[in-house]
Amino acid sequence: MNNNILMLTTIISEQEQNLLQQAIENSCNVVIVAHVAPDGDAVGSSLALSGVLKKLGKQVEVVMPDALPKSIMFLQGATDINIYKNNTERCKNIITNADTIFCLDFNEPKRVDLMQEDLVSAKAYKVMIDHHINPSDFCNLIISYPQISSTSLLVYKILNQLGLEEKVQKSEAEAIYTGMMTDTGNFSYNSNDSDIYIAISQLLQRGIDKDEIYKIVCNTSTISKLKLNSYAISEKMEILDGGVAIITLTRSELNRYSYQKGDTEGLVNQPLGIEGVNVSIFFREESDYVKVSLRSVGDYAVNIIASELYNGGGHKNASGGEFFGTIEEAVTLIKSQINTYSKTNED
């Protein structure tokens, strides 16, 4: 090991860099969109890019399909984000009038839910910046790097590569850090890339308070949320042979604990703390479908299960989907199929 100053590695190809530079130079009215049920990474990457583009003199609007989690609202610019579900006409206009649209943290139009049609039919030059596998071909420029743990880190690396790092100031740095933190479970998975820590060091130099960000984003429990999660673990968790944990929560159970959106965030990760458990699946009954969240450790690829059984996808160790049937049927399905997947994963 020598004493050279640690530097971020470059990520995008020269061609991508040239095309992206051109796209930014040619843009005037920029729109940034991210996926439905926006998380820390979707919001963080969008606000960071938005902040930098505004400093370059661009007109920028951020549009998300539905509301942001409360815990993310502290980020500068979060309250200015346009929510399609609440303000559909305004959002339709913004999308239609954009000359450039950045699609952040998603890989297929389906992930923007109600906005899908407007996004696909928009005339703008579209740029995807994302880290999910198998990007679909709906953007003019696709910058897809699944090996990067968060879109926020990818955006930060790209901004550095474009020589725009000086435009990343405290508020953009907070947004990037938040996305990096939430997409790695506070740097507990997908987090062995040394660039993560070089980036964190540089973000700290912009004055962010990482301990405070952790507190704001993660210490957001309420009595009913804690009781719901405790109930789920103590009464509703089942461990199948082969170290597969299953948790189910029905609508009536959720109602009993006054469920609010986001209250079961992180629940699916809990069983992975049990020795011998390497897959965890959480089924939550929504009004017209069952939301499925899957997590795993090591080489076990749960995104295959998400896409083959639950109309979804995601990352190898963190994925999700939707099941259109009863919650019992959703559970029966995985119980009858799980052995085939454990075999696939041992190969």
Ligand code: 5GP
């Ligand atoms: P979560 O379980 O936190 O909702 O989702 C974990 C990850 O799985 C997300 O970051 C996203 O990549 C992916 N994911 C979740 N739900 C879906 C879905 O319905 N479709 C697809 N393609 N991916 C999903």
Ligand code: MN
């Ligand atoms: Mn992400």
